[in-house]
Amino acid sequence: MTFNSTDTSSTPTTAGAGAVDAAVDHWRTLPISQQPDWRDHPGYGAAVAELSMLPPLVFAGEVDVLRSRLAEAAAGRAFLLQGGDCAETFEGATADRISARVKTILQMAVVLTYGASLPVIKMGRMAGQFAKPRSSNEETRDGVTLPAYRGDMVNGFDFTAASRAHDPARMVRAYHTSASTLNLIRAFTQGGFADLRLVHDWNRGFTANPAHSRYESLAAEIDRAVRFMDACGADFEALKRVEFFASHEALLLDYERALTRTDSRTGLPYDTSAHFLWIGERTRDLDSAHVDFLSRVRNPIGVKLGPTTRPEDALALIDKLDPNREPGRLTFITRMGAKNIREKLPDLVEKVTASGAQVLWVTDPMHGNTVTSPNGYKTRNFDDIMDELRGFFEVHKALGTFPGGLHVEMTGDDVAECLGGADPVDQDAFVDGYASVCDPRLNHMQSLEMAFLVAGALAGKK
Ligand code: PEP
Numbered sequence: 001m002t003f004n005s006t007d008t009s010s011t012p013t014t015a016g017a018g019a020v021d022a023a024v025d026h027w028r029t030l031p032i033s034q035q036p037d038w039r040d041h042p043g044y045g046a047a048v049a050e051l052s053m054l055p056p057l058v059f060a061g062e063v064d065v066l067r068s069r070l071a072e073a074a075a076g077r078a079f080l081l082q083g084g085d086c087a088e089t090f091e092g093a094t095a096d097r098i099s100a101r102v103k104t105i106l107q108m109a110v111v112l113t114y115g116a117s118l119p120v121i122k123m124g125r126m127a128g129q130f131a132k133p134r135s136s137n138e139e140t141r142d143g144v145t146l147p148a149y150r151g152d153m154v155n156g157f158d159f160t161a162a163s164r165a166h167d168p169a170r171m172v173r174a175y176h177t178s179a180s181t182l183n184l185i186r187a188f189t190q191g192g193f194a195d196l197r198l199v200h201d202w203n204r205g206f207t208a209n210p211a212h213s214r215y216e217s218l219a220a221e222i223d224r225a226v227r228f229m230d231a232c233g234a235d236f237e238a239l240k241r242v243e244f245f246a247s248h249e250a251l252l253l254d255y256e257r258a259l260t261r262t263d264s265r266t267g268l269p270y271d272t273s274a275h276f277l278w279i280g281e282r283t284r285d286l287d288s289a290h291v292d293f294l295s296r297v298r299n300p301i302g303v304k305l306g307p308t309t310r311p312e313d314a315l316a317l318i319d320k321l322d323p324n325r326e327p328g329r330l331t332f333i334t335r336m337g338a339k340n341i342r343e344k345l346p347d348l349v350e351k352v353t354a355s356g357a358q359v360l361w362v363t364d365p366m367h368g369n370t371v372t373s374p375n376g377y378k379t380r381n382f383d384d385i386m387d388e389l390r391g392f393f394e395v396h397k398a399l400g401t402f403p404g405g406l407h408v409e410m411t412g413d414d415v416a417e418c419l420g421g422a423d424p425v426d427q428d429a430f431v432d433g434y435a436s437v438c439d440p441r442l443n444h445m446q447s448l449e450m451a452f453l454v455a456g457a458l459a460g461k462k
C-alpha cells in the first residue's frame with residue numbers, strides 16, 4: 001500500500017453508471033462455476049446492496065502503482081513474493097496472526113532481495129482470501145452429507161447443517177474483516193515497524209536454531225551488507241516504510257462485482273476489493289464468467305496454470321485478458337507439480353514468449369504437490385515444493401526468460417501442516433499442530449528456509 005506523501009493518485013473511486021457497468025456485468029450471461037447457492041436467499045439482495053455502498057478497500061491509484069511494479073518484474077528488474085493462507089478465516093483475523101504473517105513475508109523479502117539483488121514486490125494472500133473452489137459440492141462424514149466448506153465468505157467450517165448453509169451476509173462480514181486486516185497491514189508497513197534493520201534482526205531467530213546452521217554464511221553476508229549500508233549513511237528512515245499489496249482469488253463474483261467502482265480520474269472500472277486478483281485453475285475457462293469479468297477491470301490479473309494447460313490456452317488467455325500487451329497487466333502463476341514442471345513448462349513459456357506477450361512468470365510450488373499423509377492429513381513435502389521451485393528456475397534459465405516470482409501458502413505461526421524442512425515436521429505433529437481449514441501451509445520456519453534456499457540459488461547464479 002502506498003500512502004507516501006508523493007502519491008497523489010489515491011483518489012477515491014465512485015460508483016459508476018451506464019456503458020461501463022453494462023460491460024462489467026457481461027459475466028452474468030456466461031457459464032459460471034464454483035458459486036454459492038444463495039441467489040434465492042432472503043438476505044441476498046440486501047447483502048449485495050450494502051456491499052455496493054461501502055467504501056473501496058483499495059484505491060485505484062495504488063492498483064496502478066502495483067501494475068507498474070509488476071511491469072518491472074515482467075522485465076526482469078524486480079521479483080514478486082506473494083504469500084499467505086490458503087483460506088483466511090474470520091476467527092484467524094487477529095492482531096497476532098496478521099502481524100506474524102506480514103512479518104514473515106517481510107523477513108522472506110529481505111533474504112530474497114539480497115539473493116536476487118532486485119527489489120522484491122511484497123504481496124499478501126490476505127484481506128480477502130475468504131472463498132475457496134472445491135472439487136466436490138458436498139462432504140460426507142460418518143454417513144452424514146452436508147454442503148462442502150467454501151470459505152468463511154460463504155459458509156462455516158463446523159460440520160453442522162446450520163454452519164454449512166450458504167449465507168450472503170457473510171460477504172459483508174468478509175468485507176469488514178478485510179478492512180480491519182488491511183488497516184493493521186497498513187499500520188504495520190507504514191508506521192515504522194518494518195525497519196530493514198529490525199526485519200534483519202528477526203531473522204537471527206531463524207539462524208540461531210542449530211538445524212539451520214547451513215544458512216549461517218548467507219545470513220552473515222546479509223548482516224555485512226546491512227552494516228555496510230549503515231556505514232555508507234543509507235537512509236534507514238526511508239526504509240522503515242514498505243509497500244505491501246493485497247491479493248486474493250477472485251472467485252465470488254457477487255462480492256467482486258459489488259466492490260467494483262468506476263475510478264473518478266480515468267472513468268475505468270477497478271475491482272477495489274484488492275490490488276491484485278487471480279483466476280484459479282478451476283475457473284480459467286476462456287468463455288467463463290470469471291475470465292470475462294476480470295478482463296474488464298483495470299487491476300493487474302493473475303491466472304493459475306496447471307499441468308493440463310496447452311500453449312494455445314495460455315495464448316487465448318493473453319488475447320482476452322491482456323489484448324494491449326501491457327506489461328504488468330498479466331501474471332501467469334504456474335502450479336505444475338514437481339513431477340511435471342520440467343516437462344510441461346518449457347513449451348508454454350516458449351510459445352508465450354514467441355507471441356510477443358510480456359507476461360510475468362510466477363511459480364506456485366504448492367498446489368501441484370498436495371498429497372495425503374499416511375495418517376490422513378492433506379499435506380505437502382517441503383522437498384517436493386523445493387523441487388518444483390528449482391525446476392521453475394532451471395526452465396527459465398534454459399530458455400533465457402525471467403523467473404519473476406514466488407506464490408506460496410504460508411503462515412507466520414508455528415503450525416505443522418507441510419512435512420519436512422531442516423527442523424523437520426513429521427506427520428505425528430499434525431494431530432496437535434494442523435490449523436488450516438483448507439490447504440497445508442509452510443510454517444514460519446519453513447517459509448524462511450524456503451527464502452534462504454531460493455536466495456542461495458539466486459545469489460549462486462550471479
Ligand atoms: C489456491 O490458490 O488456494 C487454489 C485453489 O489454487 P489453484 O486454483 O491453483 O488450485
Ligand code: MN
Pocket residue numbers: 086087367409438439
Ligand atoms: Mn490452496
